[in-house]
Amino acid sequence: MKYLSILQEYWGYSDFRGIQLDIIESIGSGRDTLGLMPTGGGKSITFQVPALAQEGICIVVSPLVALMKDQVGALRRKGIKAAAVYTGMTHEEVLVTLENCIYGNYKFLYISPERLGSELFQVKLSHMHVSFIAVDEAHCISQWGYDFRPAYTQLVRIRQLVPSAPVLALTATATPAVVEDIQRQLHFRAPNVCRMSFERTNLTYSVRRFDDSKGEAVGEVLALHPGSAIVYTRSRRLTQELSEWLTASGVTSTFFHAGLTNREKNERAAAWQRGDIRVMVATNAFGMGIDKPDVRVVIHADVPDSPEAYFQEAGRAGRDGLPAAAVLLYDSRTVGLLRRRIDETFPPADYVAHVYEDACFFLQMGIGDGEGVVRNFDLQDFCVHFRHYATRAYNALQLLDRAGYIVWGDAEERRSRVMMSVSKEELYNYRLGGRAERLLGLILRSYTGVFSEYASIDEDELARQSGTDAVTTKQLLVELSRMHVLRYIPRTNLPTLTFARRRVDREDIVLPDNVYADRKREMQQRIETMVGYLTTDECRSRYLLRYFGETDARDCGHCDNCSGEKPVFDTEDVRRRILRIYEEKGEAFDLTALHFPDIPDSVVARVLHQLMEEEQLRLPQPYNEIKQAI
Numbered sequence: 096m097k098y099l100s101i102l103q104e105y106w107g108y109s110d111f112r113g114i115q116l117d118i119i120e121s122i123g124s125g126r127d128t129l130g131l132m133p134t135g136g137g138k139s140i141t142f143q144v145p146a147l148a149q150e151g152i153c154i155v156v157s158p159l160v161a162l163m164k165d166q167v168g169a170l171r172r173k174g175i176k177a178a179a180v181y182t183g184m185t186h187e188e189v190l191v192t193l194e195n196c197i198y199g200n201y202k203f204l205y206i207s208p209e210r211l212g213s214e215l216f217q218v219k220l221s222h223m224h225v226s227f228i229a230v231d232e233a234h235c236i237s238q239w240g241y242d243f244r245p246a247y248t249q250l251v252r253i254r255q256l257v258p259s260a261p262v263l264a265l266t267a268t269a270t271p272a273v274v275e276d277i278q279r280q281l282h283f284r285a286p287n288v289c290r291m292s293f294e295r296t297n298l299t300y301s302v303r304r305f306d307d308s309k310g311e312a313v314g315e316v317l318a319l320h321p322g323s324a325i326v327y328t329r330s331r332r333l334t335q336e337l338s339e340w341l342t343a344s345g346v347t348s349t350f351f352h353a354g355l356t357n358r359e360k361n362e363r364a365a366a367w368q369r370g371d372i373r374v375m376v377a378t379n380a381f382g383m384g385i386d387k388p389d390v391r392v393v394i395h396a397d398v399p400d401s402p403e404a405y406f407q408e409a410g411r412a413g414r415d416g417l418p419a420a421a422v423l424l425y426d427s428r429t430v431g432l433l434r435r436r437i438d439e440t441f442p443p444a445d446y447v448a449h450v451y452e453d454a455c456f457f458l459q460m461g462i463g464d465g466e467g468v469v470r471n472f473d474l475q476d477f478c479v480h481f482r483h484y485a486t487r488a489y490n491a492l493q494l495l496d497r498a499g500y501i502v503w504g505d506a507e508e509r510r511s512r513v514m515m516s517v518s519k520e521e522l523y524n525y526r527l528g529g530r531a532e533r534l535l536g537l538i539l540r541s542y543t544g545v546f547s548e549y550a551s552i553d554e555d556e557l558a559r560q561s562g563t564d565a566v567t568t569k570q571l572l573v574e575l576s577r578m579h580v581l582r583y584i585p586r587t588n589l590p591t592l593t594f595a596r597r598r599v600d601r602e603d604i605v606l607p608d609n610v611y612a613d614r615k616r617e618m619q620q621r622i623e624t625m626v627g628y629l630t631t632d633e634c635r636s637r638y639l640l641r642y643f644g645e646t647d648a649r650d651c652g653h654c655d656n657c658s659g660e661k662p663v664f665d666t667e668d669v670r671r672r673i674l675r676i677y678e679e680k681g682e683a684f685d686l687t688a689l690h691f692p693d694i695p696d697s698v699v700a701r702v703l704h705q706l707m708e709e710e711q712l713r714l715p716q717p718y719n720e721i722k723q724a725i
Contacts, residue, residue, distance in 0.1 A: 098123070101147050102140070105173050112137055114291040119145045122227055122263040127283040129233070129274065131290045134267045134410030135388075139166060142229035142263050146202055147175065151226035154253070154260075155205045158232055158244065161364075163205040165386070170203060177203035180210050184551070187544055193219035208235070211249035217256060225260040228253065230281070233264035234403070237276040238609055239617060241268070241403040245497060247280075254282055267293070267410065268403040271644040293406070293643050294651075297413045299420045300635035301655035302628070306426060309333075309396055310340035316422050317346060317374065322391030323367075326376045327408055329397040337396065338376040351377040382408060388415035395423045398433055400440075401621040402628065402642045425629055427708045433622050434709075440490050441615040448604035450491035451500060453481040455598050465594035472503075472592040492592070497610045502593035511586040512549040513538060513572065516579050519546060525580060530563065534571050535580070537561055549584070627667055630705065632656055632698070669702045677712045684712075 098119050102108050111119070113132065118141040121128040132138055146153035157163055163179040170177035178192045178201055189210075196204045197219060204223075210216055228250075234240035236247035254262065262281050269277065278286055305312035313326055328334050334350035341348040349363045349372050367375045368387055375381060379399075393412040399405040405423070413419025455461075457477050458470045474492075478485050496503040515522070527535060537560055542550035558568040569585065576583040624642055631638050636651035650657050672691065677684050689699055706712050 097148050098144050101144050105147070105175070106140070111140070114289050115140050118263070118289045121287060121289060122261060123148060125227075125261050126287050127262050127278075127281070127285065129264045129277055129283070129288045130266075131269060131274070131288065131293075132265065132267060133291065133293045133295060134407055135414035136267070136291060138231065138265045138267070141265065142227075143170070143203070146226055146229075149226040151224035152196055152201050153203050153226050153229055154220070154223075154257075155203055155229045156208055156211065156231065156247075156250065157205060158208055158235060158246075160207060161385075162231075163207070167203070167205055175203070176201040177205070179205035180216065181205075181207040186215075186548055187542070187550070189213075189215065197222050208244060208246035208249065211246065211253055217252070220253065221256050223257075225257045227261045227263055228257070230262060230264045233266045233277050233281075234269050234273050236264075236280045237269075237273045238614070239270070239276050240273050241401040241621065243614075250281060268407050268643070270403075270642065274644075292640070292645060292648075294636065294640055294645070294648060295410060295413065296651070297416055297418050298409070298636075299418070299653050300409070300423075300639070300651070301420065302423045302425065302635070303655075304426065305424055309424070309426075310337055310344075312424050313337060313394055313396055314341065314344055314346070316392065316394050316420075316424075317341075320392035320420050320422075322373075323370065323387065323389055324374045324392045324394065325382065325390060325408075325411060326374060326394045326396055327399075328376065328378060331378060333396070334376045334378060338374070341374055341376070346374055347372045348374040348376060351375055351381040353378065353380040379404065379408065382411050385411070386414070387411075389417075390414065390419065392420045392422060395421075398423060398425055398429055398625055398629070400433075400436060400618065400625070402624050402639060403621075405625065405628075406639055406643075423629070429629065430626055430705065430709050433626060437615065437618055437622060439486055440618060441494070441611060442487050442491055444604075444606050444611065446487070447491040447494050447606060448601045450483065450488050451495055451604055452601040453477070453483070454492070454501075454592065457481065458592065460594065460598050462600065463597050466597045467594065469591055469593045471589040473589055494606060494610060495604075498604075498606050499595055500599070500604065502595050503590065511552050511554060511572075512584045513542070513545060513552055514549040514582050515546045516581050522580070525578075527575075527580075530561070530567070531571050531575060534561055534568065535575065538581075545581075549582075554586075630667075630702070669699060670706065673699070673703060673706060674711065 098116065099110070102111065113136055114130070115137055118128060118130040122142070123145040130138065130141055132141075142153060142155065155163075155166075160181045163181060167177045167179045176199065178196055180189050180192055184192075192204075193216065195201060206216070230236070230247075230250060232242070235242050235244040236250060237243060250262075254260075262283070264277055264281055266273075266277070274288060278288075303312065303316065317324055326337060328337060331352040331354050334352050338348045338350035349366065351360060351363055355363070363372075363375070364381070364385065366372045368385070390412045393409050395405065395408070399408065409421035409423075412421055454472070454477065455465075457480065458472070460468070474485060474489060477483070478488055492501065492503045495501045517525075534557065537557060538545065538552070541557075541560075542552065544550060554565050554568045554572070558565045561568065572581075572583040572585075575581050628635065628638055634650035634652075634657050635654040637648045640648035652658075669691070673689060676689070689703065691699060
């Protein structure tokens with residue numbers, strides 16, 4: 096079999112796993128295919144093997160730059176021609192890469208979704224012999240997916256440019272509705288889903304309540320589960336605080352979030368991958384594309400907004416198939432905070448319009464102006480000037496992006512850029528001399544096209560080649576900019592705001608249902624599913640699998656609920672019963688009415704306590720008296 100021989104030759108595996116061969120044969124026969132595989136199921140094999148078996152180049156769409164670089168590097172080490180195009184590359188670098196893919200017999204071109212809309216890419220793509228298109232993290236194309244990304248919608252245009260190329264869409268998290276939507280959005284010629292159970296039999300799920308220090312709770316879990324670990328939090332501040340707490344407790348740890356430089360991210364991830372550091376404390380910016388098989392425990396110090404996010408992040412434990420654990424921590428405030436995230440993520444529509452107007456004032460953009468204009472946008476400074484809460488303002492900007500008024504570019508390390516301000520002829524009139532002249536000559540030799548467009552530069556590399564230091568190099572660039580010889584834009588971590596259309600009046604801002612109302616309703620459903628996960632007495636694995644459409648899943652036998660041999664009680668039903676009685680009785684509400692013959696009093700007491708903490712109902716007695724009363 097040609098597929099098996101390729102697998103053995105390049106990867107050294109004796110056979111395929113799970114549904115890998117089903118997916119390979121499907122896309123190999125030219126059929127549009129959606130592959131549903133759990134985290135660690137070996138998705139990359141499903142497009143790399145059939146691509147090597149066919150003529151032409153496979154276009155791989157992935158939102159993960161680190162993963163692109165890793166896979167391109169791994170393929171090249173096997174002697175396979177592969178390239179990548181992603182944000183941060185210079186125009187010349189992109190052009191050379193695309194030309195190589197047309198004429199250089201390359202087998203793989205990895206590309207970020209943001210680059211799909213580039214006119215240059217689309218022109219060059221039309222000249223490539225494309226075998227098929229592989230779409231990783233395909234749930235991002237669905238507006239019902241938990242991580243919808245507008246850039247993925249450009250895939251429809253790509254399909255039009257290479258109509259004969261089939262599509263292979265891959266994801267590890269998709270509800271039945273998202274499965275249908277992915278196929279619709281990608282214009283599948285016929286429905287075709289290769290499905291593998293998302294069940295992870297080696298993974299033990301558990302939920303632990305803590306009442307004191309979050310650091311102590313994390314430390315207790317780590318003491319129970321030796322080995323490599325990831326601790327997820329929602330805030331950058333908490334990643335650092337927890338990491339420092341663990342380090343002070345004698346546990347080797349570091350932290351990771353989107354605010355770090357690329358160098359810091361790479362160094363910390365590499366140290367953790369090597370095992371020099373036991374615990375990585377991180378926001379959700381860490382993990383996708385990280386292939387460390389021996390993670391023994393994933394701890395969530397904060398509850399994620401959705402089952403999809405939790406399932407994917409928890410699934411990074413035990414990818415080697417050996418026993419591992421996924422532990423979710425919560426306290427008395429968790430449920431209330433979860434539900435408040437809905438209003439934070441979807442602030443009132445008039446507030447969103449207010450943020451739009453303030454952003455226009457902040458950037459000095461007049462009515463009718465701005466289309467295509469790009470500005471750095473200091474969110475913190477903006478919030479101070481206009482008295483906004485950062486989280487609320489950020490989410491308002493995200494909604495304006497999805498509604499098509501702006502394009503909001505999250506903060507990421509962007510390389511410094513230069514472009515000549517004078518022509519080649521005018522340059523001869525300048526008598527710069529010394530280090531400035533040497534630096535300018537080095538720039539002109541190292542970066543082509545700088546007379547017509549910006550080129551991304553690396554000050555450290557320029558300093559090394561010119562025999563000076565980075566500080567001096569930056570000072571010389573600033574001086575050349577003041578002399579109007581060139582334009583110098585230093586590296587920045589600020590996000591950008593691009594006006595996608597001309598500025599409109601505040602009253603004319605409209606948020607379509609598929610941007611606001613529908614997505615808010617979807618988030619509410621996801622939040623309630625996570626609340627249910629915290630409070631359920633049924634098998635936690637079965638609870639999660641049912642959410643993803645696996646209605647025939649069995650009890651895992653080893654989660655905290657299963658191992659405790661607890662009977663299964665529908666706590667959501669208990670909630671509904673208590674609230675119904677509370678509403679009917681009003682001030683005459685009597686605890687004696689809360690005896691249910693089919694539910695143990697301990698379960699009723701626990702649910703009642705949760706309702707009181709969430710302020711769903713108010714009772715005069717303290718909890719201990721209530722517990723005794725029922």
